Every structure is written in C-alpha cells, then in structure tokens.
Amino acid sequence: MSPLLNRPRRHRLLDTFAGPHGIDGYLEQINPLFVTGECRAEVVAIERGTEESITLTLRPNRVWRGLRAGQFVQVAVEIDGVRHRRCYSPASIEGRRPELELTVKRHPGGLVSTFLTERAQVGMVVGLSQADGDFHLPTRRPGSVLLIGGGSGITPLIAILRTLLAEGHPGPVALLYYTPDPAGTIYREELESLAARHPSFQLARSYTRAPGAGELDGHFSPRHLPQAGPCFAEAETFVCGPAALVDAVRGTWANGLERRLHVESFVPPTLAPLGEPGEGTIRFLDSDLELDNSGAPLLEQAEGAGIEAEFGCRMGICHTCTRRKVSGTHKNLITGEVSAAPDEEIQLCVSAALGDLAVEL
Amino acid sequence: MATTTMTAPPPPARRSLTPEQLERFGEEMDAIRQRLLSELGERDANYIRGVIRAQRGLEAAGRGLLWAGVFPPAWLAGTAALSLSKILDNMEIGHNVMHGQYEWMNDPKLSGKQFEWDTACPADQWRHSHNYMHHTYTNIVGKDRDIGYGVLRMSEEQPWTPYYLGNPVWAALLATFFQYGVALHDLEVERVISGEVSAAEKRGLRKGIWQKVRRQTLKDYVLFPALSGPFFIFPLAGNATANLVRNLWAFTIIFCGHFPEGTEEFSEEETADETRGEWYYRQILGSANLSGGRLFHILSGNLSFQIEHHLFPDLPANRYAEISTEVQETCERYGLPYNVGPLRKQFGSVVRKICRLALPG
Numbered sequence: 001m002s003p004l005l006n007r008p009r010r011h012r013l014l015d016t017f018a019g020p021h022g023i024d025g026y027l028e029q030i031n032p033l034f035v036t037g038e039c040r041a042e043v044v045a046i047e048r049g050t051e052e053s054i055t056l057t058l059r060p061n062r063v064w065r066g067l068r069a070g071q072f073v074q075v076a077v078e079i080d081g082v083r084h085r086r087c088y089s090p091a092s093i094e095g096r097r098p099e100l101e102l103t104v105k106r107h108p109g110g111l112v113s114t115f116l117t118e119r120a121q122v123g124m125v126v127g128l129s130q131a132d133g134d135f136h137l138p139t140r141r142p143g144s145v146l147l148i149g150g151g152s153g154i155t156p157l158i159a160i161l162r163t164l165l166a167e168g169h170p171g172p173v174a175l176l177y178y179t180p181d182p183a184g185t186i187y188r189e190e191l192e193s194l195a196a197r198h199p200s201f202q203l204a205r206s207y208t209r210a211p212g213a214g215e216l217d218g219h220f221s222p223r224h225l226p227q228a229g230p231c232f233a234e235a236e237t238f239v240c241g242p243a244a245l246v247d248a249v250r251g252t253w254a255n256g257l258e259r260r261l262h263v264e265s266f267v268p269p270t271l272a273p274l275g276e277p278g279e280g281t282i283r284f285l286d287s288d289l290e291l292d293n294s295g296a297p298l299l300e301q302a303e304g305a306g307i308e309a310e311f312g313c314r315m316g317i318c319h320t321c322t323r324r325k326v327s328g329t330h331k332n333l334i335t336g337e338v339s340a341a342p343d344e345e346i347q348l349c350v351s352a353a354l355g356d357l358a359v360e361l
Numbered sequence: 362m363a364t365t366t367m368t369a370p371p372p373p374a375r376r377s378l379t380p381e382q383l384e385r386f387g388e389e390m391d392a393i394r395q396r397l398l399s400e401l402g403e404r405d406a407n408y409i410r411g412v413i414r415a416q417r418g419l420e421a422a423g424r425g426l427l428w429a430g431v432f433p434p435a436w437l438a439g440t441a442a443l444s445l446s447k448i449l450d451n452m453e454i455g456h457n458v459m460h461g462q463y464e465w466m467n468d469p470k471l472s473g474k475q476f477e478w479d480t481a482c483p484a485d486q487w488r489h490s491h492n493y494m495h496h497t498y499t500n501i502v503g504k505d506r507d508i509g510y511g512v513l514r515m516s517e518e519q520p521w522t523p524y525y526l527g528n529p530v531w532a533a534l535l536a537t538f539f540q541y542g543v544a545l546h547d548l549e550v551e552r553v554i555s556g557e558v559s560a561a562e563k564r565g566l567r568k569g570i571w572q573k574v575r576r577q578t579l580k581d582y583v584l585f586p587a588l589s590g591p592f593f594i595f596p597l598a599g600n601a602t603a604n605l606v607r608n609l610w611a612f613t614i615i616f617c618g619h620f621p622e623g624t625e626e627f628s629e630e631e632t633a634d635e636t637r638g639e640w641y642y643r644q645i646l647g648s649a650n651l652s653g654g655r656l657f658h659i660l661s662g663n664l665s666f667q668i669e670h671h672l673f674p675d676l677p678a679n680r681y682a683e684i685s686t687e688v689q690e691t692c693e694r695y696g697l698p699y700n701v702g703p704l705r706k707q708f709g710s711v712v713r714k715i716c717r718l719a720l721p722g
Contacts, residue, residue, distance in 0.1 A: 334394075
C-alpha cells in the first residue's frame with residue numbers, strides 16, 4: 001500500500017453509509033484537506049530564497065502525526081495529470097507548530113523541483129506522507145552537536161539547529177556547510193543571524209567554487225574540524241549531503257567514532273541509468289527474490305522464478321498483472337515507451353526491464 | 362464447450378483480409394493507441410475528477426431529498442438524482458476506472474485495482490470476468506460469458522434447448538435484476554449445475570459476493586431508510602427505484618454493445634492463434650456503437666463507443682469520441698463494417714434477436 005495512504009480510521013457504520021467510496025470520497029469534495037484517511041497539506045506561504053530555490057510552508061491536515069527534527073516526508077504533486085512523489089526534509093522546529101517548512105532546490109531537468117520552484121502557490125494542496133527516517137535528534141539531547149551539510153542536504157540540519165537553539169540548548173553546536181558559491185546558498189542570511197545571536201553556535205562555511213569567500217576552503221577534510229570548536233570529537237555528529245561528502249566524513253569517523261555519526265545520504269533525483277534489455281538484476285520485492293534480467297517480459301521472468309503472479313490477457317489490455325514498479329527503467333513492449341520514473345504502476349505482461357529494476361511482486 | 366454445426370455461412374467481411382492486411386490494420390490501430398497515450402494529461406484528469414464530483418454531488422443530493430421523500434417533489438427529484446448517481450458511478454466512473462484507464466495518473470484513488478463501485482458485484486470479480494475474460498475473448502462462443510450471461514441465448518452458435526423458449530422472459534428478469542446478474546457472473550452457476558465446475562471451487566467468490574451484497578443492501582434498504590423514521594418507506598422505495606433504473610439502463614446499453622444485428626460471434630477454433638491484428642479485427646466485428654449527444658455518451662459510460670472501447674479498453678473513455686472518426690475511416694479503407702446506429706434502432710434489433718433465438722435455428 002502506498003505510504004501516502006495512511007491507514008484509514010475505522011468508522012464502521014459511517015463507512016457503510018458512505019460505502020463503497022468511504023466518507024473521504026465525499027469529504028474531499030467539500031475540501032480536499034477534510035479527508036480522514038490520507039495526509040494532505042495546504043501551501044500557506046511561499047518564499048523564493050535564491051533564484052533556484054523556493055521555501056514552502058505547509059499546513060498538514062489532522063491526519064498528520066508530527067515529525068522529529070531531521071526526519072523526511074514524501075510530498076506528492078500532480079503535474080499534467082500525473083502524480084509524482086519526492087522526499088524532502090522539512091526545516092521546521094520540532095514540536096512547535098504543525099506547519100512544515102520545505103525548501104526545494106531546482107535540479108536541472110528535475111520535474112518536481114522545477115514545478116514547485118516555478119508553479120507553487122499559496123492555496124495549493126499536496127499529498128504528504130507521515131514523517132519517516134532514523135536521522136533525527138535523539139529525545140535525550142546530546143551535550144555537543146556537530147552538523148555537516150552539503151548543498152540542499154542542509155535542510156534536515158536546519159531543523160536540528162533551529163530546534164536546539166529554540167530550546168536554549170546549553171552545549172556547543174557547530175555547522176560545517178559546503179556549497180558551490182554564496183549566491184546559490186540557501187539559509188545563508190538566517191545562519192549568519194543565528195550565529196551572531198547565539199554564541200554557542202559556531203558556523204563555518206566553505207564555498208567550493210569561490211575560495212576565500214567562506215571561513216573554510218575546498219571540500220570536507222579533517223583539517224576543517226578544528227573550526228567546529230574544541231569538542232567535535234565528543235560531539236554527536238549529523239551529516240547530510242551528496243555521496244562524496246558523506247563518504248569523506250565516514251572515512252574520518254572510523255575507528256570507534258562511528259557510533260556518534262548519524263548519516264543521511266542525500267541523493268539528487270536522477271533518472272535511473274538506461275540499461276540494455278538483457279542487463280541488470282530484477283528484484284521481486286514481496287517475494288524477496290532477485291534474478292538476472294533476461295530481457296523477457298517481467299511476468300514471464302516472475303513465473304520462471306516460481307512466483308505465482310496474477311495474470312489475465314497477457315497482451316497488455318486487462319491490467320490484471322499490474323504491479324507497482326519501485327525503481328528502474330522499463331520498456332512497454334507494445335508501445336515501445338521507455339520510462340525511468342520511480343513508483344509507477346506497470347503491466348508485467350508487456351513490460352521488460354532495461355537494467356536494474358525493483359517491483360512489488 | 363463444443364460449437365455446433367448450425368453456424369450460419371460467414372458474412373462476406375469475415376476473413377476477407379489477407380494476413381498482411383491484418384497486420385497493417387493492427388499497426389494502424391497501435392499507432393492510434395500510442396498517439397492517444399502520449400496526449401494524456403491534465404485534461405483527462407480534470408474530466409474524470411469532474412465526473413466523480415458530479416456523481417458525489419448527485420448522490421448526496423439524492424440521499425438528502427429522499428430523506429424527506431414523504432414530500433412527492435422531493436421523492437421524485439431524489440430518485441432521479443440517485444439514479445443518475447448510480448449510473449455515473451457504475452458506468453463512466455467504475456467501469457472505466459477499473460479498466461485501468463486512469464492508472465497513468467498514479468493516483469491510488471483512481472487505480473484500477475483498488476476502485477470499488479456502488480453495485481452488488483465485487484470489483485475484483487468484475488475485473489476478472491470483464492477486463493480479462495470478456496475483453497480478451499470478446500464474442501468467442503464458449504469463452505465469452507457476456508454472450509447471454511449464462512442464462513440467455515444470444516447467438517445461433519449456442520445450441521438451442523427448450524429452456525430458451527423463455528428467452529424474452531429471462532431477458533426481462535435479467536434486465537430488472539441486472540446488478541445481481543452481474544454479481545453472479547463469475548460464479549458460472551450454470552456450469553456448476555452442469556457439473557463442469559465444482560461448487561467448492563467457487564466458495565471464495567460466493568463469500569465475496571455475499572459480503573458485497575449485504576453491505577449494499579444494508580445501505581440502500583436499511584440504514585438510509587431508517588434515518589427517515591416512520592417515513593422509511595419513501596427512501597426505501599426511492600433507493601429501490603434508483604437501483605432499478607440503473608439496472609435497466611445498464612442492461613440496455615450493454616446489450617447494445619455486442620448483440621445488435623450485424624455483430625458477429627467467433628469460434629474457439631478460428632481464434633486459437635490470433636495475431637494482434639486479428640484480435641483488433643475481432644473486436645471491431647463483434648462490437649456495435651450507439652449514436653447520440655454528449656450527455657448520452659457520458660451516461661452510457663462511453664460504451665456507446667463500444668468499438669473504440671474494445672480496441673482500446675484501457676485508454677480513457679472520454680477520448681473515444683475524438684478517435685471514432687479515424688477508426689471508422691480506417692475500417693472503411695479495409696472494407697470492415699463499422700456498426701453504428703441510434704439507441705432505438707440498435708436496441709430494437711437486440712430485442713428481435715432475443716425473441717428470434719427463443720426458437721430453434
């Protein structure tokens with residue numbers, strides 16, 4: 001079941017009255033936010049930070065159960081009739097108000113980020129998942145905290161930073177922040193003002209394409225750590241950013257320090273690599289099976305592996321074998337259409353995998 | 362089931378095309394399909410959401426008016442609104458959404474596999490008997506159970522028995538109780554009676570039907586009437602009338618899809634190793650359209666474009682009208698019949714067929 005469809009509350013009698021569409025089928029006609037079985041949110045404010053980014057304030061409906069600083073949510077938007085989902089880490093203060101603050105940075109060719117940066121407006125309603133992820137502040141706040149962020153991987157760290165400072169955290173907090181240049185740096189002014197107001201907060205920035213502009217230079221290196229203050233070795237450390245940054249930090253935190261390191265791998269949404277029909281691995285997630293892709297239709301490969309898959313016409317018309325593709329690129333053998341979009345329904349009988357692919361079967 | 366020797370001589374069009382022509386014909390149909398798929402977008406999403414909105418509104422209005430059904434104008438208006446709601450729900454929404462026509466939208470609420478409709482037949486059983494069996498084996502006597510629904514004789518190729526003397530009576534009963542006829546479709550009662558299928562095999566289906574029928578009955582004949590207290594009889598009668606109106610309308614439209622004069626049936630032998638082109642060809646020869654205005658098409662669930670629907674059962678039905686000219690023109694070029702006529706004419710010929718086939722021959 002889609003994570004966006006949270007388990008509906010049971011009102012048995014009401015559901016029989018409202019059957020078979022359920023009470024939400026009628027409530028959403030009055031206001032899309034009135035639904036009781038699905039988390040949705042309304043955009044209540046927008047702010048264009050840099051040219052390439054937008055900050056949205058979302059007010060979730062009553063289904064929302066709150067989030068801990070650092071966690072992520074999935075946001076669903078509809079673009080030209082098609083629903084797309086993406087993960088974002090809200091930068092909101094934990095436990096304050098239900099509003100969520102999302103900063104979206106446009107990626108070249110990114111469908112959802114381009115749509116949101118160009119077309120988002122107040123009043124727009126989006127789908128929302130409950131907050132998820134182990135990357136968050138522990139309930140027992142650590143004494144000293146080191147945050148290391150790269151690019152738009154800064155957003156969960158902003159949530160952690162704001163939460164700690166708003167709570168009047170007694171220990172030292174430091175942020176090492178890596179971005180290409182000052183102009184495209186999100187949260188720049190707020191960070192400067194926080195650093196000015198909170199002596200316990202140590203800010204060190206590196207503009208990798210503008211040497212000399214920040215307190216640090218170049219990509220992450222252990223040499224940068226003294227900038228974070230004297231106690232970084234004992235600090236609970238949170239890192240979020242591109243894979244190269246995360247790997248570099250991981251390498252430094254080896255030898256028993258890993259316990260104190262919390263990692264969120266931040267991967268910009270790129271299209272799945274286009275493989276050849278006979279390449280890669282197919283993962284049948286529900287059956288917990290992996291096999292080498294033969295290039296044959298997925299239904300045939302599943303059956304060959306002993307999975308009793310539901311099927312009908314075997315010619316792409318009846319949709320009995322439709323299943324959700326989680327990731328990978330597939331080709332529709334009837335239309336020749338190739339799609340690399342994650343999370344879409346595909347007909348197994350007429351779809352072949354191009355390279356690695358994972359499907360709920 | 363064996364076919365009989367009572368087959369009428371094949372009409373001139375049948376098998377009149379060479380294999381090469383059939384292949385080219387199939388390619389032309391595939392091209393229409395692909396073009397349409399590439400055009401789907403916001404317009405189609407808005408269309409189906411608009412129809413759903415109208416249906417939910419009509420239903421709410423109908424239930425409300427029938428609550429006060431003791432006042433004759435409220436009863437009449439309420440019954441009319443609820444009848445329209447059930448017709449829209451079953452035909453333009455339920456039938457089409459369950460075909461997977463809107464799966465490209467990636468919205469779980471419009472997923473063919475998750476939709477449930479306001480009628481006695483459980484959606485999952487319908488998807489099997491209709492999407493798979495009827496649409497794959499359209500008009501193949503012995504495989505397509507829509508030919509007579511197991512109770513009527515609708516083709517010369519069904520061997521006559523004295524039971525069929527009652528053909529017109531059985532047809533009138535089926536029309537009146539159509540939602541239950543559809544609900545029992547997948548049970549194949551007559552094959553259980555004849556011993557071809559064991560009753561035990563159908564236990565799961567029986568349970569599913571019973572649960573759905575119980576919920577629907579509770580809603581329409583107990584819960585909503587109970588809200589009117591001593592005047593319960595008015596909503597009860599209104600709900601029964603709305604169900605009846607929907608039954609008669611659905612029966613009329615559906616029987617005009619494959620049984621008017623000129624539509625053809627096929628044998629299992631001649632369709633054994635069909636190519637894609639031959640499959641398209643059979644869909645055209647076995648289906649008939651109804652001419653009419655836009656509202657008529659919407660209320661028929663666009664099954665008035667039965668030919669287009671059978672060519673492209675999983676493409677959004679709101680598009681059938683615009684491709685019908687091209688389909689008709691293509692049929693003319695290949696010398697294929699394109700059976701279309703007004704409801705009065707087509708249904709008249711269906712009634713004549715029902716009466717004629719009551720007698721041997």
